[in-house]
Amino acid sequence: MATELRARRDISVVAFLDDNPELHGATLNGIQVCAPTRLDRLIAARRIERVILAMPALSEPGRGGLLRRLAELGVEVDYLSTFPEAAIDRSDQPLAPDTLLGRPAMDGSLPLGGDAYRARSVLITGAGGTIGSELCRQIVQCGPAKLVLLDLSEAALYRITTDLRPLAETFGVELVSVLGSVMDAPHMASILSRHGVEVVLHAAAYKHVPIVEENARVGLANNALGTAVVARAARAAGVARFVLVSSDKAVRPGSLMGASKRFAELAVQDLAAREGATLFSIVRFGNVLGSSGSVVPLFQGQIARGGPVTLTDERATRYFMTIPEAARLVLTAGALAEGGELFVLDMGAPVRIGELARQMIRGAGYSVRDAAHPDGDIEIRVIGLRPGEKLHEELMVRTGAQLTAHPKIIRVHEDHLSELEMAAALRDLRNAVECGADTAAIDVVRRTVRDYAPQGHQNDATALRLVHPCYPGE
Structure with a gap:
């Protein structure tokens, strides 16, 4: 956005503001990153007339508080979503949450x-x-x-x-x-x-x-x-x-x-x-x-x-x-x-x-490389499910x-244990943890969480009998 704004003769970009102290004093394309606490001094020293809030995830109450604070400093405030589209090149912006979620964001x-x-x-x-x-x-x-x-x-x-x-x-x-x-x-x-x-x-x-x-x-x-x-x-x-x-x-x-x-x-x-x-x-x-x-x-x-x-x-x-x-x-x-x-x-x-991976590749301006498109830019490689x-x-x-x-x-509504069962489970898990025994701790969890079926055992009836205390017929 700053690059696009600097191309306009009627706008001069003076500074970036960021709460992250690790960025303070850094420069980006010749523009310094400053702490928000310096804003009043910047306004006076650089004759700043406008502040643009590029914080799309900020809630309405949070936005209102910042707007009131900025208004007291006598500057014009624009929120990113209301800023003139001509000033912003969105061609390389990441996909909107609606696209990734498959539904409107709340x-x-x-x-x-x-x-x-x-x-x-x-x-x-x-x-x-x-x-x-x-x-x-x-x-x-x-x-x-x-x-x-x-x-x-x-x-x-x-x-x-x-x-x-x-x-x-x-x-x-x-x-x-x-x-x-x-x-x-x-x-x-x-x-x-x-x-x-x-x-x-x-x-x-x-x-x-x-x-x-x-x-x-x-x-x-x-x-x-x-x-x-x-x-x-x-x-x-x-x-x-x-x-x-x-x-x-x-x-x-x-x-x-x-x-x-x-x-x-x-x-x-x-x-x-x-x-x-x-x-x-x-x-x-x-x-x-x-x-x-x-x-x-x-x-x-x-x-x-x-x-x-x-x-x-x-x-x-x-x-x-x-x-x-x-x-x-x-x-x-x-x-x-x-x-x-x-x-x-x-x-x-x-x-x-x-499909999410394909959307993100296309959204970044690339094409998917596969058997049907051997000249594509980015390959998707299937590596298999990880443990668990x-x-x-x-x-x-x-x-x-x-x-x-x-x-x-x-x-x-879901089932839960009795007070005595839960007390025993916590005691056993605490003892296993204090003894430094991974296997003992896992055994306690297997006994307590009755629906727990470790990956690779879901369809193995013999394994389920070993790890599942409520296996049908036991």
Whole structure:
């Protein structure tokens, strides 16, 4: 956009503004990247008359706050979507979310539930991750009194804190950054007490299927036991709401990652069934476009390098949402909860990954190279499913789904364990993890998550008898 604008005689591009401190002082085509905090000085020194907001994912409340802030500085403000088309060359822009999703993207506002977070103290675990960071950005715009950011990664925590600070100042939100693990029970209890936390959004998890498959004990400990630690600490502290961010891979899981998320769901369902002041709920959804490790950035990188684009299986399908859509609906579902709900987000029809790859190649201006088109630009190479991956993901197991006040949020009913069964499962998993035994930890998960069928065993009756305690006839 800057290149196109510089070609016009009536416009002079003075600077880029970006919240990322790592970019400050850098130059792009001779234009300096500056911190937003310098804008008032830039306006005075360079006689700036217009600011263009190129932030299409920003929600309406966030946009309104920035517009008010800029208006106070006496400059004209244009939003990218309303800027004259002649000033922007869109020929090399990435495909729109509507194209990749196969459906229209959802509206950018949070129509329901903002009051559940307003003037509250909110803790977000995994705050530096893909979903966690977007939850932070959106919840700031709801006006909580305090937002506590927890992450195990110092770098991720620094990035999201720095990114959020200008927005938090606009909405008058106190930011608190806490480094630590969800496995640390005393630390979690201290955080909840010290900051008077009233709402917990638990997004911390290891989510990459092949990595958890190869690091079973660590993945199961973090995802399953970590969730139990945070949820129990929330209950003991009298937190008003606890929302577990879950995954469609928890449904009839074929991977340890999926099984660990189902184990986490069972732990939360167990607490929800007991008497207490905390409203527990679970929100389950599929893949998000552009998240760490998802196919979209993977394909983008492969296309940029000239291919090949690697595809696990031509038949593979996945459910997709944009990152803002998923975070918005998680917040809405958490606010709708009355206790014990397992919510599933309506993600539309599943997308064929092979067709997604072809769309992205064509959208980047290239052609697909295959047997019918040997002179094409980019090859698609099928490499086979990785350990734990399934051809098709599901969002729910049982029938009897119920509509909620939001058309994209569905309430489902699924079986859960008794209090004694869950206590025994947590004890056994904790013992296996402390003994350092991957095999023992996996065995506990196999006994606990009754629908868990490791990839390669789904159609093997003998193997199912070995790993599935509820196999018919046993």
